[in-house]
Every structure is written in structure tokens, then in C-alpha cells.
Amino acid sequence: MATSDPTVKTTAAVDETGVETDTILQTRGLRKQFGGLTATDDVDFGIDEGELRCLIGPNGAGKSTFLKLLTGRLEPTAGSIYYDGDEIGHLPSHERVSRGISMKFQVPSIYPDLSVRENLRIPLQRIADPDTFEQRTRETLERFHLEGTADETAANLSHGQQQRLEIAMAMTLEPTLMLLDEPVAGLSVEETAEVADLLRTINAEDDVAFVVIEHDIDFVETIADQVTVLHDGAIFREGSIEDVRNDPAVKRIYLGEEE
């Protein structure tokens, strides 16, 4: 199936349903309107298994709306979403999660009044046997550099720890696709590097595909090969980070003049 926008590169083979075979997620003509405002306009977006894709674009480009359509927080006005070969565009959020899509919000939305242990238990108890909770909690805390925080109230963690806890919680569900909304917003240089490292490790070791919305172009450069630029609700450019960065049109609408 040909995409309407010639700049979209479709590299993968296409099976008889029109969905690319090694593609884990594919949208077709996805559109969302709020009254007169078209927030997402006929988006055909695909991501392969194990890919790490960044989604950038100016404010109001429809990034968050697009992500919400993927998670099921919003119902699309038109179009469809295929995940692992199935149309999931009208499934409620929790069923999409059960199928392997995980999400991390923009603001760290852990449960601030619960302890770290309880926070982890909430996703953990969905997949694991109660006897293994203790051990798996320990392992998770280690992996995400949160040792010694198990009994802290989550609100008392530092900003970076909260971000990591949230990623840890999302990862506990053993997803195949993870959607991250500005995972390093407001983090320090070291913390940002740590998160970048973490994402790359997870991506490599667990074979999880990522869609990352991000503002920090330097961060994007460190983690992603392929970048999709959204503008006015539609896909504006797609390509490698260098191509996009050097594209004059992208500069004009988004990046601004480099000093």
C-alpha cells in the first residue's frame, strides 16, 4: 500500500493485508479532530520490531495527541492502528497494554503516595507469581539503579529516580513496544546520559521497540537513528538524524538558527 506522502520511506515488505511484515506497529490514515482543530492528520506511521524511533516536532504539531491515540487515551476520528497484525484502534487502553504496549508519561506519573515497592508491585502482580515479588523487585531496583529506595515513598525520590522508576514500572510488564513522552525533560546532564544509556541497553537486550517523543535534539542524536518530524498534525520528514537536522525546511519550522 502506497503512502500518500512521498517523503515517507517504506522499507519493509508488505503482506496481503497491507501491513508490513516485520512492522510491529502501523497506523493508516490516522486522524483526530477536536472540533475544528485537526490535531493529527492522516498519519501513516510504522515502526519495526526492536526499532528505536524518535518523534520530534514543534509545539502543537500533534505529537502528544498521536501518542494518546496509540495508547487509547483518545479515540481516533478516522483511520486505524495495527499492532502485531491486529487492528487495535478501538481497543481500550488496558487491552493494548496487555498486548505488549507500554507507556511512560511526560511528567513522571508514578504513584507519589505509595512506596517504591508498592509502585513496582502494581505492574508486577499482573505478570508474576506472588512468591517471586520480592526477588523481582530487588532485581528491578538493581537494574534501574534504585537500590535502597524500596521503602521510600515515591514522592521523596529525586526527579531522576522518579523517571527511572517509571521506566522500570513500564518495563516490568515486559512490553514489546514502549512509548515514551519526553523521558529526559528537566533532567541534568548526568541524568540524561543515564537515561539514554538505559534506553539503549533495554532496546538492545530486551528487544523492545521504542517510540520516543523528545524536545532535546542532542538527546535524540544520542539514542536514535531514525527520526520522524511531525508538523501541523502530519508527518513532515522522516529519515536519519543527520538528514533531518540538516534539512532547511525542518530548521525553519522547528530547530531555529544554530548559533
Add this chain to the structure above:
Amino acid sequence: MSYPSISRRRVLAGGTAGALAALGGCLEEGGVVGGGNGNGDDGPTIGILEDRSGEFALNGTSKWQSSLLAVEEINENGGVLGEEIEVYDPDPQSDNQRYQELTREAINSEDVDALWAGYSSATREAIRPIINDEEQLYFYTTQYEGGVCDRTTFAMGATARQQLGAVIPYMIEEYGPRIYTIAADYNFGQISGDWVRILAEEHGAEVLDEEYIPLGETDFGSTINNIQGEDPDFIASMLVGDSHTNFYEQRADTGLDIPMASSTTMAQGYEHLRVEPPALEDMYVGVNYMQEIETESSQEFVDSFYEMFPDADYLNQEAQNNYFSVHMWADAVERAGTFDQEEVIAELESGIEVDAPEGTIELDPATHHMTHHMRIGHADENHEVTFDEEQYIEPSFLHEVGCDLTSESEQTQYEPEEFYDAI
């Protein structure tokens, strides 16, 4: 009502564990610390549960006050059987659950020798299972729909049949046979509506339409339009409570000047004093007592009442019923020579007579109701009340349906629809 296979007094039936039996047995004897069942050395206590707050405070307060007046008079004259009467009188706050709790408290902890309790029928019904279960001597003093035939209950108020029986025929004669009934939408109102129809039939009149208004309704615009559409000779109004009082104001306001017959206004909630005249102009109400009655016995009562409670709002019909029934009970105790409730009941059932403010009246032994002097109170455009006619009316309905508590102890409420074709 309660099914025969389970006796209330028996805690255990069928084969149950011995431990429970032992516990039950122990409990039947009363507790270790207190709350015993025996009538110890305490003096006689009567329970006066009358509302001084909540929805029915307006009606309940003077009931409570006149009961205290009666008790004070008795105690000043040396008490009953030489003992001063004590009063257990918490405020039930017009709350039926509270009534239930307080009734149990009165019977079980305070060990009252007689109980006066409640204004509304709903309250009476709420505590009735407890009264009947505990076989407590109980005086219900509100004018009511009638029909209660319980072994230990004495209904002191006039019944719908007595009140409407006085006023409806009078109105048919004075104004004509076309009646429009408006009544509160619950048992009291509906049974009263039934009585209006029965009385209309008996006197060759006709009920054009009936409207039952939910309790708490304040807007009568559509009701007044409906009445105007039918244009009856008079309105039979059995509205109840503060919200319904708005009807009279709205009636005057819209200029609806059809006369009204009632069993519920003025004598209980003194609407003629509270509502700006002429809202109750041409209101005729069947009553056994109002403080405006100018007999000597009435005026004496009014004087001593306001002497004791100078700030009281009004002395209503029910307050008079409380007052005479406390005296009547004391009299019965004196005659029986004991506070034992069974013997006092037997004494009351011997056909006791009492000099009430409304006049000398007698208790009907078979039905535990009073024969009353029924008057028709009429409010003029200035809300001055005059009384046109006086009849001495028996509680005949329960006789007709065969309630005879002297021969058969029952716990029943009879309703007119079971006995009349007019319904």
C-alpha cells in the same frame, strides 16, 4: 403478622448447640453490671418521647410540655400511690430510628410504666413492633387515620372517622355535594381520602377528584388550576406538614375562595396564627380540642399551661390528648393499686371516664379508643376561630369491624377499604 412458628420470647428453637443455649440462658437473666429487668426500688417512671426538633417539632413540643404539666399536677397532689412520678423524656428529633432506639431504651433500661411517644403515623408504625413485642402500655395521642387494634396500645386522639364524620356532613349541608379532595400522599392522607368518599356516599354527595400530594411539596400552582377546573362546592383538605401549609397561602394569593373542610389544619399546627390572613378564610376543621374553645375546663387548662410555659407557641389538640391521658393513666393506677401494666390495662378496660379539657369523655374498652366531643372550628377572614356545633362521637369503625380487645388480644390495623364498597 409475625409468623407463628417462631416465638419471640424463645431464643432457641430446633436443635442448637448447648453452648448457645447456656449463653442464651445467661442472657435471659440480665447482665452482670446493670440494665436489669426487675422493677426495683425506683419510683414510677413514664416515658414521654415527643419531638422538640426536626420535622415535627412544631407539633411535638406542646405535647411534651402538656405531659410535663400533667405530671407536675399529679406530683403536687402527692403523686400516684404515694410516689412521685419520674419522667424519661429525651428528644427523638423526629427521627424514626432514634425513636426505635429510645423506645427500647425506655422499656429495657428505664423500665417505664407507661409510654407516650410520637406524632406521625410513621413513628407509631416504627415503634409498634417493639411495643407489641415487649407488651408495653403505650398511649398514642395524635389524631390519626384510625384502625389500630393492639392489646397494649391506647389511641387517645380522634380518628379520621370521628373528625371527618363531624365536618363532612356539615359541609355537604352548608355548601353542597360536590367535593374535591386533596390529601398528603401517604397512609394517613389516603385513608382520610377513603373516609371522605365513604361519608360522601352516605350523605348523597360526590367526590369529583382526589389529588394526593407528596410530603414536602411546596408548589401548588397545578393543584389550584385543577381545582379551578372542577369548581367544587368545597375542598376536603388533609394536607400535612409545613410544606403543605404553603397551599393555603397560594390559595389566597390566587383568589381561590372555595371553602375547605379539614381534619388536619389549625388544631395541630396553628396555621391560623402563623399564616397571614385571610389564607385560611372559610376553613372548617373537625376537632376534639383547640385552645380557643371557651369552656371552663378548657380555659383552666390553657391558663395553667401558659403559666408553666409562658413562651409556648400554641397548645394544640394533641397536647390536650397527652394531658388528659397522663391523668387518666394515673387514675387507673390508683384504682388498680399497682403500677403493674397488665393490671393497669385491665383497669383502663373497665370503662374509665376522664374529665378532659374538652369535656368529660370515656374510654371504649373494646377498641382502646376514646369517645370524643367533636366540634367544627371555623376560621373567618381574620382567622378568628368559632365553633359551630358539638357532637359526641364514638370510635365506631373498630366496633363495626369487630375489634374487641377485651375478649381477644390482637395486633392489627384495620383499613376502611376492606369494609366499604364506596372505595
Add this chain to the structure above:
Amino acid sequence: MSSDSSASLAARLRAPFEGPNTIGNSNGFWASFGVAVLLLAIYPVLFGPYAAATSSVFLVYALLGVSLCFIWGFCGILSFGQVAFFGVAGYTFGIVAINLSSYTGVTLGIVAGIAVATLFAALLGYFMFYGGVRDVYVTIITLVVALVLHTFLGQTAGSEWAVGEAALGGFNGMVGIPDLGVGVGDVGITLDGAMHYYAALAALIATYLGLRVLVNSQFGYAMVATREDEARTEMFGYNTTFIKFVTFTIGGALAGLSGVLFVTWGNYIDPSEFAITAAAMPVIWASIGGRESIFGTIAAAIAIQWLELQLTGEWALVIVGSLLIIVMLAIPKGIAPGIRDLIVALQTRRQEPASDSPAPTEEVSD
């Protein structure tokens, strides 16, 4: 048996009842719980069966309070209409038990009362939660449902409003409701007076312990997660709508159970059970006791109802109302969580003897 192993046995016994979702997981708590149960159990022996019969209703109210505490404190759903399920169960029990006047009837009445309340809660919950109604709007719908029942049952006075032998009775209420009992045909046990008290106590304790297990189970965590952040919880694959629906239904069932116990206590029910004043009471108990503490709610329900009964004069309602205002302003989370915080604060202070600034006691007065 060494004291170690008995301690671990106790710990194992306690384990399912404990967790971060309940207040009171210490030895001290369980000891005072035991004392409370013991005191309640010997109360009829100490004060006599009549006192017990009078007090039984406090336990019934406590159970009603628990039904709200469970859904509000643990899942964040404030229902102002728990009395709707309470009342519906009461009327249903009355209808069944009056019509089938035997032990079978009473037993079926209990089952039917709870079942109808549960079903009603399930229907209402489905209607609301699957329709996207949330937060304060749930509160108001449930209140309006109670008020509709109030209006409706208030006018069921006529004989046309009878189900078999059982007249609904309108504003006067339904009379002649039999006592609590269990059995078949003529063989069974009647639970009235002090026995009603024990039945209510047993139901309350069982409910309390059962709910402690539930809120510390996986479902309990899901409830708490839903309360804390619904959107987030959905992102962990939980069907929060379903969780709220189930929680609300369980709450309805518990309110139904207390409704059955209530009508068998007074042998009577009337529409005032659905009025706004009655509807407010569970909310008040849970607020004062602490909505996140089942134990606190129970204690508050019993204490407030007992206090109301003791206050007999015209100032009673003024005092009760003022207490409500003062407690809510001084201890917003309620008394039980307040006490927990206080204990934690005291313990922390003991562990840090350095910061031993004596608590000033006079400063409150201005």
C-alpha cells in the same frame, strides 16, 4: 514450642490481613483489636441482653459505614447513596420474609436482600462507570438515586403497593418484618435480642477481616492504584472501569447485608432511610474515623451513634454538628490516620532523642 516459632506462626496467621493498604499492622494494634472484640463480645453479659439489643444497631451502622469506607477509602469512589442499597435490601428482606412466613422465608429473605442490593449496585455501577461518570458526579448520582427511592417509596401507601402479603406502606414504612433467623421450614434458630447483637458482631468482624485480606490482595493493590491515579493504572493493563465496578458492587453487597440486619433489628423500615440526612451518615462516619481506615470508620460509627443517643437535649444536634466541623478542620484525614501519624511521629521522636523539644501544650488555646 519456642517463642520464636509461635511468633512466626502468629506472623503467618496475620500475613494475609496485613499490608501497607491497611492501618494497624503492629502487635500493639492486633492486641487492641483483640481487646475491642473481647469487650464487644462480653458486652451483653456485662450489661444484659436488653442493652445488647439496643446497641446491636450500632454494629449494623458500623457495617454500613464499612461498606462506604471500602469503596471510598480504597478505590476513591465516594458514594452518597450507600443507604440506597441498605434500604433496598431491607425492603427486599421484608417482602420475602413476610410472604414466606417460616424459617425458609427468613433465610431466603437474607439471601434475596443481599442479592437484590448487590444486583442493584452492579446495575448502577455499570450505568455509571461504563458511561464515563466520575468523581463528584458519581457522588451526586448516587445521592439522587437515594432521593428518587425516597420519593418513590414515600408514596407507596395504597394497597396497590403491596407485594403479596407485604405492603410497602409509603411514608409509614413496612411493618411486621420478622426477626433474623436461619433454618428450613419450622426448624431453625431465631436471632433476636442479644443473639441479633452477636449476629451483627460476627458479620462485622468477618467483614472487617475479609476486607483486610481483600485490600491487601492483588485486587486491593489494583483498587488503591486506581484510587491514586486511574489513567496511570490503566497503562499497566488494568481495566480500571471494571475494578471500580466490582468495588462498587461489593460495597453495595455489604450495605445490603447491613440493611438486612437493620430491618431485623427494628422489624421495620421506612423511606426516611433514603433521605439526605440518612445518606450523609455513612459519609460522616468514614470522614471522622478516617476513610482509609476500616477500623476507624467502625469506631467512628459506633461512637457517633452512641453519642447522639446520649445527647438528649435541644443542643444535641448543635453539638454533633460542631464536632463534625471541628474534627474535619483539625484532622482532615480523620481520626484513625491522625492517630497513626501521631504514633509514627512519637516513634520517630523517640528514635531521635536529640530533637527533644517538649511539645508546647498551651499554644492551642488562642
Add this chain to the structure above:
Amino acid sequence: MALYELLNLTFQFLDSFAFIVLATVGLAIIFGMMGIINLAHGEFILVGAYATTLSFNLLGVPLVLAMLVGIIATTVYGIILERLIIHRLYGRLLDSMVVTFGISLVMIQLTRIVFGNSLDQIGTPFGGISYGVYSYSAYRIMLAGAAILTLAALYVVFTRTTFGIKARATIQDEETARSMGVDTDRMYLSTFAIGSALAGLTGALYAPTITMSPDLGANFLVEAFVAVVVGGPSVLIGTSLAGGFLGTIDAIFTYVGGTFIGQVALLTAAIFAIRFLPDGITGLLEDIRAKRREAQ
């Protein structure tokens, strides 16, 4: 005859509309703008009604002046209560419900202790309008006019005056408003005072038509709550539309089936309205507006 019956229905509608709007508007301001669920709203109305009646009966002032006294008394009362209690409850929606329930209990009983079980009622002015065999209270129809005027005045205050803009800004973002030089404490106080004044107005206007007893507030509370919720987040438009919608339902069903049917229909309509319009009528309105914009 048919014309007369249509008039009956119209008057009943105006009557219901006025009642619902006036019962609701004070509650709606306090709930919608300040996040306080005031279960003592009925008792604020009580203050207005009692102050009006007492000043009319005892001081013998003209009715209009007595009503003014009623409004002022309620406003002052609201201000005192806000300073003592309510200002501690901002942001605590559900707690505010419990506390105001306590306030309501105290107020009813204190009124009873101080003023007894009833007050003598003021007569309704103006008499009736007659048409055919029918007539309707002129005063109660006039109340519909008062309701509309009240809504219009509020609309002007909240959208056309600096005060209104400041008040709305404070409710949206208190901190930023403060940094813009707005004394936000005073804004909350003023908004609460306006809500109280409106409750007082309702009490004053209905004083000549209702029985004066300490629990008269209960007559208003249910309709007020239902209308607030059905109205939705946009307070003024919501209140007007809810008044119109619920007034129509009440009038028609009362006309067809009597007062009981009217009451049940009102409450049932409310439940369905909340279920199918979770954001109230104004939520629906915004959707429609958005759709129309889309179509253009």
C-alpha cells in the same frame, strides 16, 4: 379552554424555572467557581428568608426593604462563615461537603432554639392573575423575571467587570493571579459573599410564599444540586439551561401526572442527564459549537 390550559402550563413552567434557577444560582457560584459543595446552602436561604420575615414583622419596614435586609444579613453571615471555616476548605471538595453538612445541622437547630418552631408568615403581594376559571399567583410569575434578571446581572458582573475577570482568574490559577496584584483571599471571600448574597436573595424572594420554619432550606437543596450537576461546568449558562430543561420536565409531568410524577420525572431526568452528559448541558453545548465550527 385549550388556550387557558396552555396558559396554565406556561405559568407552571415559569414557576418551576424560577424556583430551580433561584434555588441553584448561589450554590452554583460557590460550587462551580470555588469548588465548595455547600450542603448548608438551604440554610443560607433560611437566613435570607428569616431576616426578611423578621424585619418585616418586627420592624415593620416595607417588603422591598425587608428583602434587602435579608440579602445583606445573608451576605454578612456568609462572609463571617468564610473567614471562620470555609476558607480552610478550598481544594477539599469532599471534605467541604461533610463540614457544610455539620454547619447545616447546627444552623437548623440554632434557628429552632432562638426563634422557635415557626415564624408568622408574610402574605404574598400582588394577588392573582385571572383567566377564564383559572388564576395564577402574580408574584410567583414575577419571580421568573427576577430569576432572569439575576442571571443577566451575574453574566455582566463576571464577564464585563474587572472584578469578574479577577475572580475568574483567581479560580483558574490562584498563584499567578496573586502575582498579578490580585488579593486572592479577598477574591475568594468576595465570590463566596456573592454566592451567599444570592442565597439570601432566594430566601428573601420566597419568604412571602413559603412557611417559615427552621428546616425550610430542605425545600431548595435537592433541586439546587440536581440543577448544578445537570448544568455542568459553565456556571451561569449551565444554571439557566438546567433551569429551563428541568423546569420544562417538571411542568409537563406535573401537568400530566400530578406533583408526584413531576418530582420523580425531575430526578430521573437528572440521573439520565448526568449519565449521558457527564459534562452537563454546557459540555454538550461546547461539543455542538465545536462541531458547527468544524462544519464551516
Add this chain to the structure above:
Amino acid sequence: MLEIESLGVSYGKTPILRDIDITVDDGEIVGIMGKNGVGKTTLVKAVMGLLEASDGRIVFDGDVVVDATEASADDASNGVTGHLATALGLGSTAGTWVSADERARRGMGYIPQGRDVFPELTVRENLKMGESINEDDDEVRYEDVYDYFPILEERRSQEAGTLSGGQQQMLAIGRALIGNPDLLLLDEPSEGVQPSIVQDITRDLQQVNRDLGTTILFVEQNLHVVQHLAERCYAIDKGTIVDELGPDRMQEREAVTEYLAV
């Protein structure tokens, strides 16, 4: 214009800021840079009066607006009775304390983080909010704001919540300017705004400073804004001032990035 002397701020018992000393002269543009979570927002809010200081003094335009040097941080917030007293609103504040609204009337303008416009007020009503501080002073009126930001005139009767992020930031600045403040406080003006707009906003602020002589104090972690806007800059870390950079060092990328998240 502004002197901050050994200012300290705590949340409960946790100190957020300690010993902050900052001076801003008339007409200056001063930046405070630091990473996330070091206390930048707390500092701006404390200056504006949205947070209470636990220690130190703030002098604005010659008047003391905060003097908490004598007040002890833990007099009312300690102990059970203290808790109760706080719950009942009986806590007391010692020393001098000028409320935020009064500071605004005395000439502080504030642009909060995250473009906190009033979303349900129209653009015009948002501006009116700013104007209401300084009603008798018409030096800057709507026309001037519209001159800076023509887009706002175009959208004046639209609800502010429907504007884009950049437009909201312009509105927030315009709203502050219309009150003609002597000192403008900005909390991370670049946050959540796309890079091209950040450049515009930087330019506009410099323009305002030149045209109206408005003193500007801002906190920021965006390198571009810090380097291009500030004449002088403080670095803040872990709740305290760790460095002060003059115009020369401001131009060295390394000197600046040391304290930033870039």
C-alpha cells in the same frame, strides 16, 4: 532595584535554598542558571512572594519586603500542638512580610513557568488582568503590547487556552508588561517552547529592556537564553549560589555549560 541577603527557603523541614545573596541593579538583565531541581523556581517564587522565606531579607526598590532574619523556622510547625495550630490556621509569621499581590502593585512583574496564562479567559481578559495592577499608569497600553506581539491582537477574543505554546508565552510576557513593572521576573521562559520561538522571545525581552528600561531577573537552564539575554549571571546549585559570571565569562561556552543541563 533588588537586594537579596542570605535568603533561605524551606518546604516543611527540608531546606531548599540557603544563603542566597543576589543584587540586581536598575535596568540590568540578570540571569540565574542552574539545572533542574536546584531551587530556581523556588527562588523566583520567594522573590515574588508566592513562597515564604525562612531566613534572610529581600529589599525591593529601597523597601524591605521580606525580613525573616529573626523568625525561627520551626516555632509553629513543630510538635503535635503546633500541627494542630497549623491545621486550625493559627500559625503566625514573624518579621516583615509583604504579600505577593502587594509586591505586584509595587512594581514586580512575574511570568510563571509553563506559560501560566488563564486558559479560560480570552487574550484580552488576560491582558486586562495585567493592566489592573496599574490602572492609573498608561505608559504601556494594549496597543504597545500588540506592537510587540501582533499575533495577540489578532487573537484577542480567543480563549488563551487555545493558543499555541509560543503564543501563550508571548501573552504571559505581554500580560506582565501591561502593568508596567519595574522588575520583571521570569521563570524559565524557554521551557516547552520550540527553539525558533525561544529566539524570538529572547529578542523581544531585550527590546523591552532597551525601550522601557525594565529590569529583568530570570532563571533558566537553556544555554541560548542564558548566553544571549543575560548581561550578568549567577549559577545556582543544590540550593545555593555557587558562582557569579561577569560578561566576559558568560561568553565562554564551557563556563556556562558547567552549570547547565545541556
